[in-house]
Amino acid sequence: MAETSSRRASSSVRRRAAHRARSEDHIMQLDRKEFLQALGAGTVGAAAGRHLGAAAPDVKPKKLERDAIKGATDAVARFVTRTTLADLPADVVQQGKRCLIDGFGVILAGSTSDGSRIVREHVREVGGKSEASIIGTRLRVPAGKAALANGASGHAMDYDDTQLSTTPDRTFGLLTHPTIPALSTSLAVAERVGASGAGFLEAFLVGFEVECKIAEAIDPDHYTRGFHSSGTIGAFGAATAAAKLMKLDAAVVKHLLAITASLSSGIRVNFGSMTKPLHVGRAAESGVFAADLAAHGFTGGDDGLDGAWGFFQVLGGGADLDRLIPALGKPYAIVNPGVSVKPYPCGSLSHPSMDAMLKVVVDHDLKPEQIKAVRVRAGSNVLNPLRYKTAKTELEAKFCLPFLMASLIVRRKAGMAEFTDAFVASEAVQRMMELVTGVFDREIEAQGFDKIRSVIEVDLVDGRRLVQSADQRYRGGPDKPFTRAELRAKFADCAQLVLRPDRIEPAIAAIESIDRLSSVRELVSRLVA
Structure with missing residues (x-):
């Protein structure tokens, strides 16, 4: 469920987080010293693929070498x-x-x-x-x-x-x-x-x-x-x-x-x-x-x-x-x-965040001009692979968190029509990407890497802040599988780029x-x- 609040970030922790989120690097990372300290304390996994945190199940692979x-x-x-x-x-x-x-x-x-x-x-x-x-x-x-x-x-x-x-x-x-x-x-x-x-x-x-x-x-x-x-x-x-x-x-x-x-x-x-x-x-x-x-x-x-x-x-x-x-x-x-x-032609790790962003936009009927800033709080397993701070091509866009959010804000879609060099380079998208930041979140990091976790924060020009947690039961996943109709519709959407309309149903x-x-x-x- 979305949590809506008009309060401003009043605590010093919030102010510092917001300041860091606006850093010119866009994608916030632990610096090397912090990372090594956290690693020694056991709060950051030695490898990005390992499950972390006190809540982690006691799963011990029987590793042979x-x-x-x-x-x-x-x-x-x-x-x-x-x-x-x-x-x-x-x-x-x-x-x-x-x-x-x-x-x-x-x-x-x-x-x-x-x-x-x-x-x-x-x-x-x-x-x-x-x-x-x-x-x-x-x-x-x-x-x-x-x-x-x-x-x-x-x-x-x-x-x-x-x-x-x-x-x-x-x-x-x-x-x-x-x-x-x-x-x-x-x-x-x-x-x-x-x-x-x-x-x-x-x-x-x-x-x-x-x-x-x-x-x-x-x-x-x-x-x-x-x-x-x-x-x-x-x-x-x-x-x-x-x-x-x-x-x-x-x-x-x-x-x-x-x-x-x-x-x-x-x-x-x-x-x-x-x-x-x-x-x-x-x-x-x-x-x-x-x-x-x-x-x-x-x-x-x-x-x-x-x-x-x-x-x-x-x-x-x-x-x-x-x-x-x-x-x-x-x-x-x-x-x-x-x-x-x-459901989207890009890396799966971004899909829960994209669904969350789309929910905020649709539920509140947001227009691009209402957006002041967007922050995607996540762990390094999400932020690191989304390596591009801004996208210039559709290939870069697939691994660019600011683009993925911008597309949903500008068009309320992120389909094949949006993953084009022309749309990526458009003024509206480039301007919106500047407002989107990925923020490293220690609490999310500590929950482990077995799920794709994130929180979307949207600051509006009228002072409101909208917050939406990404639903781990993302579309197309095991908890929300495509229906037969949805799967056939995806095929048709893909196939129409090549096949005549009358050939799509016989192919299926x-x-x-x-x-x-x-x-x-x-x-x-x-x-x-």
């Missing part, structure tokens, strides 16, 4: 080769179709971005066999290149779904963007081998599960070091999806996993640039590449995930294998804990009946311009 990490490679290989669509519960299949609707929608939308256009131009210049389709176009290219282009498009808008974590030791309670790597590779390989819709769906769901359980198992340090897990771990989802369609046996899948571990890449310094979605495209392409090599007898180490030199130790510093070996398919991550479908119908299609090419034919 170096040679103690064993059995993961074998477990994944067995799961991939033994699992069939017939084994999957009905709710897993149904949720898989929902993820495909969302995934194909954001691929279509993302295909219109400049970065996706550049990737397609590269793919066209390289040339090669006509094996698989680039969604939204009539271009057919080698399967690996189709996976690259579709994967990059799927993450280009930062509009694809997010994996939820089962435990509170992960930043925001979120992990990877699981759908696009597995989808892009499954589609490309399914087209190449002439698979049925059921075969495509089976491969997608197997790859999805492998990706999610590897993400759960690896130590949170993987992400906090700066690795982009959707790229690094997404490659395993892509590769195992390809393995399923290519009917690789367990021994070959073990080589595949080791090859994939060496191809895994993506670092967070590239957030806010065209390279962030490229991480996902490369993950999808690497999945095809690794599977093709393994299928032809190319070898990797026996334990690509395990041991002192395996993926978990080298890129993550350890793993909790209880979250992987006995957990594959028990339950399936796609339904428990599930995924978060995005084909996805919803994917397991009954004799060929995946029937679906692809409905997703080209």
Whole structure:
């Protein structure tokens, strides 16, 4: 519930906080000395992904390191080769179709971005066999290149779904963007081998599960070091999806996993640039590449995930294998804990704050000229990734807290129409961004990083202050999932950028009946311009 008050900040603490909030740096951080003092006192976590504070549940991951990490490679290989669509519960299949609707929608939308256009131009210049389709176009290219282009498009808008974590030791309670790597590779390989819709769906769901359980198992340090897990771990989802369609046996899948571990890449310094979605495209392409090599007898180490030199130790510093070996398919991550479908084309960590800002604007019918200042109080897990103090491009805008608030104030929306270079550069938005500040809040920081917490404070020119706490039950999340109508509407909004209006409903119908299609090419034919 919103709390409205006309009182001015009278205490000295409030005055000092307001003064600091207006500092020229905009994003308020602890200075190094303060941070180290707080760290020593136990009020700030050693890593951004760790759960903090006295209220934190007593969750202690069973972290294994170096040679103690064993059995993961074998477990994944067995799961991939033994699992069939017939084994999957009905709710897993149904949720898989929902993820495909969302995934194909954001691929279509993302295909219109400049970065996706550049990737397609590269793919066209390289040339090669006509094996698989680039969604939204009539271009057919080698399967690996189709996976690259579709994967990059799927993450280009930062509009694809997010994996939820089962435990509170992960930043925001979120992990990877699981759908696009597995989808892009499954589609490309399914087209190449002439698979049925059921075969495509089976491969997608197997790859999805492998990706999610590897993400759960690896130590949170993987992400906090700066690795982009959707790229690094997404490659395993892509590769195992390809393995399923290519009917690789367990021994070959073990080589595949080791090859994939060496191809895994993506670092967070590239957030806010065209390279962030490229991480996902490369993950999808690497999945095809690794599977093709393994299928032809190319070898990797026996334990690509395990041991002192395996993926978990080298890129993550350890793993909790209880979250992987006995957990594959028990339950399936796609339904428990599930995924978060995005209502805005930007990072999930900003969505609760955006919902809170929109609520204040709508409830009080605010106009831009009424705003004197906006402060978003949050912990470092929210403020640090939103790295841009002001945005000049739509890519920067996705990681710019002042823009996200400004868009909702100026237009009461933050959709694809708002994430354009022209709107970001508009005078109204640039002026409003100057009034928005991110403020480091120690109390919120101390509550931990498992949820996306923030408080919005809006000062009006008439002297009132409006306060709204962000609702952790954000739209699209597990507590407020999209309805079928909302999901179909999101697909339509994305697809209309590429498809004719009369092609949108048949495309949705084909996805919803994917397991009954004799060929995946029937679906692809409905997703080209």
